[in-house]
Amino acid sequence: MKISVKLNILHQMNQIYDDFISSYDLACDRLCAHCCTRNVTMTTLEGHRVFKYLESSNKTDLLKRVKSDAKKLRYAPLITTNQLAQLGYEGKEIPEEDPGEAVEKCPVLENDTCHIYEARPFGCRCLVSKHNCKEKGCAEIDPFVVTVNNIFFQFIEHIDEGGFFGNLTDVLFFLETNKTLSDDKANAIEHPKSDLLKNHPLSVLLIPLENREQIKPLLESLQNIKVPKEV
Ligand code: SF4
Numbered sequence: 001m002k003i004s005v006k007l008n009i010l011h012q013m014n015q016i017y018d019d020f021i022s023s024y025d026l027a028c029d030r031l032c033a034h035c036c037t038r039n040v041t042m043t044t045l046e047g048h049r050v051f052k053y054l055e056s057s058n059k060t061d062l063l064k065r066v067k068s069d070a071k072k073l074r075y076a077p078l079i080t081t082n083q084l085a086q087l088g089y090e091g092k093e094i095p096e097e098d099p100g101e102a103v104e105k106c107p108v109l110e111n112d113t114c115h116i117y118e119a120r121p122f123g124c125r126c127l128v129s130k131h132n133c134k135e136k137g138c139a140e141i142d143p144f145v146v147t148v149n150n151i152f153f154q155f156i157e158h159i160d161e162g163g164f165f166g167n168l169t170d171v172l173f174f175l176e177t178n179k180t181l182s183d184d185k186a187n188a189i190e191h192p193k194s195d196l197l198k199n200h201p202l203s204v205l206l207i208p209l210e211n212r213e214q215i216k217p218l219l220e221s222l223q224n225i226k227v228p229k230e231v
């Protein structure tokens, strides 16, 4: 599937999520950036979206800032969400992740403003809290929202078959190195020599028993997403 088609699907998914989350009373707002650390992760598909946004808004200089900050420690995931779901389903051991101390600010944050807010990855979009995290010390997320978030992570990974998953900094570096890739070639890229993980197809959904009825309308919306024709 071409990147342009996948981006269209991702856009529709974000709209479904935004509609869903708008019914919750949240403390989050655009200028609240306490949760914006260097540990944010994304798929290469979401990285393509960030690149397109940077190009269309004349902000490609931002990549220099990301580069100049790249030696700082950051979380690199050991496993993707779909791998985790499969291991859990099979009752196998799940590697213990260590995100470490999230003290450093996200490299695309400046004066509490996200430079890529419109194109921010789902990992940022779905980090929501009932109360102000700065005041309480951590986020409080409704358990059903956590379930919905996992499902969206799984679908995003699934539609980005052939792509990769990792820390925002590593994904942006990787795509910059491969920036001449056309839509047609983008899925034929070699595995990067970096901390990125290969995306996995969705095989089993992470839905606790108590959420199975409640989540049905959202699953239907995801299944009804229209896939545009490739040209
Ligand atoms: S999750 Fe917490 S820190 Fe992040 S925007 Fe929401 S309230 Fe602010």
Ligand code: SF4
Residues within 6 Å of the ligand: 033, 035, 036, 037, 040, 106, 107, 108, 109, 113, 114, 115, 116, 117, 120, 121, 124
């Ligand atoms: S990409 Fe934007 S929203 Fe996400 S952590 Fe960085 S500054 Fe925050």
